[in-house]
Amino acid sequence: MKPVRVCFFPAAFFLTATLLAGRTGIVWPTPNTAFFDGKPIEAFIQPTASGIVESGLYGGVRNGGARFHEGLDLFPLQRDRQGEPLDPVFAVMPGVVRHVSTLPGNSSYGRYIVIEHPGETPAVYTLYAHLRAIEPGVAPGAAVARGQRIATMGRSASVMAIPKARAHLHFEIGVRLTDAFQPWYDAQQFGSPNKHGIWNGLNLMGLDPLDFYRRLRAGGVADFQDYFRQMKTAVRLRIASGSRLPDFVERYPSLRTTPVRAVVSPVSVVSADGVAADEVGGWEIAFNETGIPFAWTPLQARELADYKPGEARVLTVDEALAKQWRCKSLAVKTRGQWRAGGDLNTVLALLFGPR
Ligand SMILES: [Zn+2]
Structure with a gap:
């Protein structure tokens, strides 16, 4: 898909990837400043069809607690005439693109990007899913800067269609379990090939992104090292x-x-x-x-x-x-x-x- 031009919006709107203090310089993955403005989660979290806002948070928040959600679902602020989201998606820290999945049908994440952050300790990954379009040049091995636009928010998915009204960015931060993922995958006999190598979601363990941002903002942790230690x-x-x-x-x-x-x-x-x-x-x-x-x-x-x-x-x-x-x-x-x-x-x- 052709990347959406953003020049008809005030430039300032797209430069509000707000920086948090602390040794870990991390920005918010979308232009929505609600978190930094201290607004309640309703101002940035996209719930599931249930309408319960907590269902868009990290944790056992789905299907009455029966299903785990590994990240945050963030809604868009801007839409085109067809109602499709226009918000840019930012790399939250400097890093290296490790995986780009361009065919929505290949994953329940839809189109998604995984970035590894070797400058952090531990070298966490961040993941951006359900994308509408991926920026040119965002490919495995490419270095990205903090706040760099990497994609446009969307609602791409494989099995469960995401309706326009619930278009969102699924955002994760976490660690990857193994380099030897393929043998494990093969042994499970899922009946479908692994199209994502070691960056398959089953090999990734997310932490609670909102908890991390909150504690960073509150000064309780200065970086991921502190966060893991605590x-x-x-x-x-x-x-x-x-x-x-x-x-x-x-x-x-x-x-x-x-x-x-x-x-x-x-x-x-x-x-x-x-x-x-x-x-x-x-x-x-x-x-x-x-x-x-x-x-x-x-x-x-x-x-x-x-x-x-x-x-x-x-x-x-x-x-x-x-x-x-x-x-x-x-x-x-x-x-x-x-x-x-x-x-x-x-x-x-x-x-x-x-x-
Ligand atoms: Zn999600």
């Missing part, structure tokens, strides 16, 4: 995964709780207390209430001596947190014993491969 532990478990370093930990080294004192080779871990790469037998991992593995501590093989290879044991469960979203099964109790729930097992399968 995540609360819903489930803590140990896994005997062997000495192989999951690519997740290589990609997001700041999520290791034990500082790295020396690196022998690019894939070696030597923790402060002297766990050498070949002595690592597994990990103790803290997951937040949505199952994001946000804190990783390497364990020596001898600390896992009574574990079977690949075995995972739940150590602690914060029941209130773990059950915050009833559509997420993080831990289940059988005969008085906690074990990983279905959603946590999926995360583990993606992080460590088949066990």
Whole structure:
């Protein structure tokens, strides 16, 4: 689709990608300034057909709590004569375009863009979905600046058509679970090919974007590093995964709780207390209430001596947190014993491969 020209709007309208303070310079992904003006969520959140405004927020907010929504749905301010949205979509931070899906039928995201942000710690991704048009030059490998127009808001989708009145940007911020996504995908036998490589939504875990923006604005966090550090532990478990370093930990080294004192080779871990790469037998991992593995501590093989290879044991469960979203099964109790729930097992399968 031909990109919509915007020159008939006052230029200032499109330059209002408002910057937040803090070490993380992040702008809002649309020209709507309502969040920065302190207006209620009704001033920028697009609800589902239910009309319940919370349904456009992040969390187990769909179908009476039965379905999880990984991002924010933001409505447009400007429409053309046909009622289609005209709002530009901005890259919220500098980054590198990793994935552009131009055929709406290929994903429930419709047309979407994923940008990785290597300047951030951890190097989170942002995702922009249901786009109407993608700007020329926005292609994998292209660098984008903060506030750069990358697309036009729309309502593209594969299966569930989005009516004009509910056109919106679906916006995500999160982390990617694995480089070895394809083998996991193949094993699921979904019956349709993966057209998005490692940037398939099933390989992405979003955090709550509005919570991040709010806490950044309030000064409670200065950047993503702070935000991840302040995540609360819903489930803590140990896994005997062997000495192989999951690519997740290589990609997001700041999520290791034990500082790295020396690196022998690019894939070696030597923790402060002297766990050498070949002595690592597994990990103790803290997951937040949505199952994001946000804190990783390497364990020596001898600390896992009574574990079977690949075995995972739940150590602690914060029941209130773990059950915050009833559509997420993080831990289940059988005969008085906690074990990983279905959603946590999926995360583990993606992080460590088949066990
Ligand atoms: Zn959405």
